[in-house]
Amino acid sequence: MDFNEFLDIQLKDLENKGLRRSLKTVSGMQSSLVLIDGKKYLNFCSNNYLGLANDSRLGQAALNSLKQGGIGAGASRLVCGNIDQHRELEKTLAEFKGTESCLLFSTGYMANLGIISSLFNRHDVIFSDRLNHASIIDGIQLSGAAMKRYPHCDMDALEKMLKEDACLGKRAIITDTVFSMDGDIAPLHDIVDLAKKYDCIVIVDEAHGFGVFGENGRGVVEHFGLEDDIDVQMGTLSKAAGCFGAYVCGSQKLIDFLINKARSFIYTTGMPPMMAAAGKRAVEIIKSEAQTRKALWENTNYMRASLKMTGFNTLKSTTPIIPIVIGDNEKTVEFSKRLYEKQVLIGAIRPPTVPENTARLRMTMMVSHTKKEIDWVLDNLQRIGKELCLI
């Protein structure tokens, strides 16, 4: 088949299924108002929970680093691209998380690929929540380990699978701590108990937990008081921390192993030093400004309670990620479009990102949202929900 013909057919197919996506270009800062084509939109789909992506203190830290060390790291960390700023951020993160050591990756996606594919091979088995992030699934596939997907947060099903499994290699349970499309959290206590009982390694992805959960913002692991029970704590600096890149925190041995074996760490250039400097400032702010986290939770609780009262299905969300399940793909897109006409930005999430027949609007709350902005969005959600016969 002709290459262009192949592309045409694929795109047409997506279009027919209501699944074709396109990019919107945002100008200016990532705050509660964003500019698209010169028009202001209320932003309810950013992961910039704490406003750090546009915090001038991070900008200042990046600028200071820029003046000292330029822009790029110049080489992979193992060659000559291991810069002071990397080491300082790793030290700050290990101290903050209370682990022996820490290693940076360029992105969360690459962290999961590198961690999982280096630790496991075809003799091993990995138990993975059905709703785990795509980067976890890709990491498992790359590792060659058997992937056993358990129904979302279903601990009885997980235990049954663990009991029946006869793998002689390593066994691991991997889970998101906050599920990025449902906004609920993993039952980490039960997971840790099962891991002990059935001799499994526990790996958690705190992408949406870091900076948001826990008294000090260390994540869901802190929230549950399980800091000593998780073997591998991965998270990103691209969400609440407002930067870019990812970390893995754990024992010194784990980090030494990953430095030697994780291909997405070895075969890529080190993070730009100025980004590491900004990341360090972000961690310091997360640590010292609990009141920002508290205000985020106030916005979140208000929005969710109001949506529930209106009659929307927000699943079991207990986090600043709030889904509104519509079901039908086209209706979901229509809903999102009508919101967009009212200058409200809330993404329509469709399969394959979420299971069939669970297309949804996905809102994320930020500390920068004012009560007035939230109420305006609620009014519009209610009106359009009625127009589309959803409530």
Ligand SMILES: *Cc1c(COP(=O)(O)O)cnc(C)c1O
């Ligand atoms: C966003 C996300 C990632 C990827 O992180 P990036 O730093 O954006 O590559 C990984 N895991 C989960 C659960 C996420 O939500």
